[in-house]
Amino acid sequence: MTSRPAPSHPGGVPRVGPYAAGPPPRALNVVAPTLTRFGLRELVRGVEIWATLAAFVVRAVVVHVVRHPRDVVRWRRAGPARHDLAVAASTGLVGAFMALGPTFVKLGQMIASSPGMFPAPLADACLRTLDDVPPFPVDKVLEIVEDDLGAAADDVFDAVDPVPLSAASIAQVHGCVLRDGRQAVLKVQRPDIADRMNRDLRIMFRIARLVDRTRTGHLMNAPGVVEDLHQVTNEELNFALEAYRQAQFRDHIGDFGDNAWITAPEIYWDHCGPHVICMERLFGTPMDRFAEVRERGIDGELVLRRGLKVWMEAALVHGPFHGDVHAGNIWVLDDGRAAYLDFGIMGELPDAHREAVRAAQYTVMIDGDYTRIVRSWQTIGILTDDVGPVDEVAARLKLVLDPMFDLTLGEVSLAELLRQQLELQREYGARAVRELVLVSKQLMYFERYAKELAPAYNMARDLFLVQNVFPEAVASACAERGITLPDDSVPNIAAAPPPAASAPGEA
DSSP, X not given: OOOOOOOOOGGGOOOOOTTTTOOOGGGGOOOOOOSSOOOHHHHHHHHHHHHHHHHHHHHHHHHHHHHOTHHHHHTTSTTHHXXXXXXXXXXXXXXXXXXXXXXXHHHHHHHHTOGGGXXXXXXXXXXXXXXXXXXXXXXXXXXXXXXXXXXXXXXXEEEEOSSOSEEOSSEEEEEEEETTSOEEEEEEEOTTHHHHHHHHHHHHHHHHHHHTTSHHHHHHTHHHHHHHHHHHHHHHTOHHHHHHHHHHHHHHTTTTSOOTTEEOOOBOGGGOBTTEEEEEOOBEEETTOHHHXXXXXXXXXXXHHHHHHHHHHIIIIISEEESOOOGGGEEEETTSOEEEOXXXXXXXXXXXXXXXXXXXXXXXXXXXXXXXXXXXXXXXXXXXXXXXXXXXXXXXXXXHHHHHHTSOTTTOOHHHHXXXXXXXXXXXXXXXXXXXXXXXXXXXXXXXXXXXXXXXXXXXXXXXXXTTTSHHHHHHHHHHHTOOOOXXXXXXXXXXXXXXXXXXXXX
């Protein structure tokens, strides 16, 4: 980065962006163009997509068959041969996703982060899409910044690093220095990405409706997957909404006078615009760099408990919660705190669903009354009213689930717990609830970190997580059980070492 002398401003008043006083309400509206429109541009792009998908999949399968000719004879029988062909086809499909660009990379990321909802070979192959995508030129970055803020980057920032810290399907991030010397980052949206992604989504939706006619495609609800991706993508494309949600999440962390060890980057509104988010720069280590976390002598279990507590309070009390807690979005900072990053995907449970999750947490954590869960599941439609006597269904749930909740994460998997729940759903004719899928996905991320950093931790019985959700009940239960919870009111960050000159990671 290079520094420049501060420019003079008319009347001595520095230039500010359009959101200096915060985004106007209309800027927070998500405008998602229709999925059903189909014109000449979609037709041309559709031909390109079909040709690319076919070419990559056929090539991958042919290469596999040439190397393993016997698999052609045995592919109809379940077993290794059929599995290997599925792996080859999935690898080819993901290669096509990468070649087709951001929209299909985003689809791959959705599949990779929802392994229980898709065939294992496809979900595993899609892990490749989680890697960074190529960046776009810095000249275009500076042009977008100028268009958004109404002034050249030279006039607004002391320095902007031309080399991006990261690049993803919708945006890329550059380090910068504000005129007052604060270290910050700029998240800049890719040029013309909204039009391109929505055009691809319209084509993808047509493909999904064709796939839905197949048995596997129908089980996956392919059109529903694209509809979800359409909504999530257009939310992510609204940078004003993302910055607003991040600011709200950050502001709520300390609502109860604790959670001082968890943070999120501050939004610098006077440097934000429709396609640019400027925020505080934090230095630290991504959560999944387990060896680095251990080398720093960090109590991994306590960090996880603190982070999960904040996430659960967001979901069960405040409303909007972080909907993409993969390791790149949770960092252990150099000053000892942990931070949530990247608020492009957020979830918010409707009131009835939030109450159902609260009911489940109260039952598991406090009193073991599974009739509460049955009634709440009936309210939100997981169970029908005629499923049977509430007491009998509750007893069945308790018999199956309670022993699993007593195990540590080293002894049980949330994936196994979800499998048990699916079996119960089939037994009682229960319906899956889309609103709870995002919650389950985040808990599985937390499980992954806990299995590495705190395998003896029992997430399901940790009263600390709901200390502010059910304060009186938790206080009573702690007194009865002789449990002392961590005091998170004041962090000792003043004694922490300053950020290293070459930090292990930057956000």
